[in-house]
Amino acid sequence: MSARGVPDPARPADTPFALAREEAFARIRLLRTPHIGPASYFHLLRRYGSAVAALEAVPELAARGGGRVVPTPEERISAEIARVRQLGARYLFHDSPAYPALLAALDSPPPILTVRGDDALLRRPSVAIVGARNASAGAVKLARDFGAALAGAGCAVISGLARGIDAAAHRGALAAMADGGGTVGVIASGIDIAYPPENAALQDEVAEKGLLIAEMPPGTEPLARHFPHRNRIIAGLATGTLVVEAAPKSGSLITARLAGEAGREVMAIPGSPLDSRSHGCNQLIRDGAVLVQSPEDVLELLRDFGGAPRSLLREPEALAPSFPEEEAPADIEALLGAAPVAVDELVRQSGASPGAVQMALIELEIAGRLVRHAAGRVSLV
Template identity: 35%
Template sequence: MQRDELTAWLRLMSTPGVGNQSARRLLAAFGLPQQIFEQSLGTLRSCVSGAQAQALLEEPANLWRMVDQTVRWLEAPSGNPNMPVRTICTLGDPDYPPHLLATDDPPLLLYVEGARQLLQNGGLAAASGQCLAMVGSRNPTPQGKGNAREFAKALRESGLTIVSGLALGIDAAAHEGALAADAQPSTAATIAVVGTGLDCVYPRAHQDLATRIALSGMLVSEYPLGTPPLAANFPKRNRIISGLSQGTLVVEAAVASGSLITARLASERGREVFAIPGSIHAPQSRGCHALLRQGAKLVESAQDVLEELQMPREPLEKSRTAPPATSTSKAKPKTPPIAMQQLDIVSSGLEHLSDQQHELLGALGFDPMGLDALVARTGWDAATLQVQLLQLELDGHVARLPGGRYQRLASG
């Protein structure tokens, strides 16, 4: 893209009072942005309001700073073959992803950073391939994170590109699973649609994950460089996650969840919505159960998704998913992965429990689990676990099941 063309696109998207809908109306009437800014006030008023027309004739105060910043960002990796490619895709680009273009509010412009071999050989649309959105809770259960990772890995190995939002919890697990897949690199392993400028990784803890995604997948944003993590931007970016994808799989979600926004947008566009059922006692399962009551497809294996999307059938053993395999080998002690506040396990009747017992309930989740799996998940020795489990059982928070398994009860 030439500098003057880039300048016109950036000017259009940053003109005060001119949103996506008005900008698309202007593009339909006059063509490329350069041609919009050649029109008279009267001509522009035939398409937009008087205030919008006047704003279009005045350069935004920060336009040239934005242009210089964007040019520097685009040029930064150009001489290094080991770095990802950076590019901008506009509504006027023939390589704009067709599934996203078919939505009712496609972004005017997408900032893209991704694998060099993908973007240079095929462009954004080709590199995206066939996409499935995977979304869910930022505070998932251990089972939810494991399911997200294993589903994403199996679905990627069957040819799908996994799209998510780089958030904590299910999003990160889905990206990780896709990156771990053994798949042909002809399409992006995973696409992270973010709610910030691409020069800002949020959350910061995902800097390494974002770097790995850019090397074998893509990072995508509609927000200008320098845009910080503003709360209003994250629900808005969900339309891009669902828009890029043929379907949306919700792994875990509370009833009031941004993941359900993504699922609703997918449903409104006539695209498939899938949900994984969970324990009736887990708050993180209630959003999925609500979706199932509304007609979402119940998913128990990756093959269920592939069949609905009419993807080529893979051997069932390869696509069948289960919680990650556990090991009986001794693990180094570590903090259980789910903090007690994340699972909301502190409630009426639980205040008397020790911090260690709260942590154990969080690691146990809501599904039956054996002692070996708990050893692997917590890093605690078996003797310590048995003492704590016995006390929780006596207090009525855990039940011992046949086969040496334990399950957290509703009261816990």
């Protein structure tokens, strides 16, 4: 028990993890504070050295950015931790030895995950299987067969527990788990919320026999803005992402492109040009994804993956921030507007250092005046 009378939020999984209870509590509180997302969370930890110190700095930073923020009350965090324990779940912090290395390699990985089940699956060869919710019968069978074959070969099959392709991939993997393989479900809600409701039993089975992962706090209902965050976790956990069937501009294509941005393998099963549900896969192949037709094709790509994927889906890398300890924030507000702009463009135009620009962005973000977009871009609210 911690000093606040709640279970230690830093309880280890398989590997001992030396994180002080006060710091673990402060990390959860920092991440639950309004206007603090993964990017600002990591910037604050780097600058101040601990979540305890960062929390103390938040009100002043918000004031300098033109806003007012009060850290989330301790009582709310205590209640959340108690709920996580009640559910048989646990927290996984970004610097825990059990935290998946592939996910940690993202520019802004989820700082804290809530997990329930066997996190040894996070150390297995991994492939994400995603696709349409209103999938055709043939595509559902393909997803189930691929999930079974890959889990039977010892892989972790990752998906989002949605209708259609996701559910079929999970069911196939659950039916054929062998040699350490299994399935990982990533959800857009809290760990205690099933969505869609008809997949509640499947979600429980994934948690009991595989692994269930949530980034949102317990009790959080899935909102539209949560699904892109879930998609980035799915893409980030996997060595490769396979799209079975998807319409253009679907969430599955977003997941595939996020995988490409992360330097992972992107695969797609081709379909008939007469079926709109195949247009997304055909488009991905045209844009550089690897065409696959069997689970053996996927296994071959995973075995041969050495950090240089065969697929050609790429995005330019964002400028990595640096944080000299005492660097003052740059004056960049006049360069920002409603249209997203790359952070490295702000560095070029302002003439300031990357650390000074990032510190200014943090102040604006904590004040609730900045929005972060994909590919390292930002805009004013």
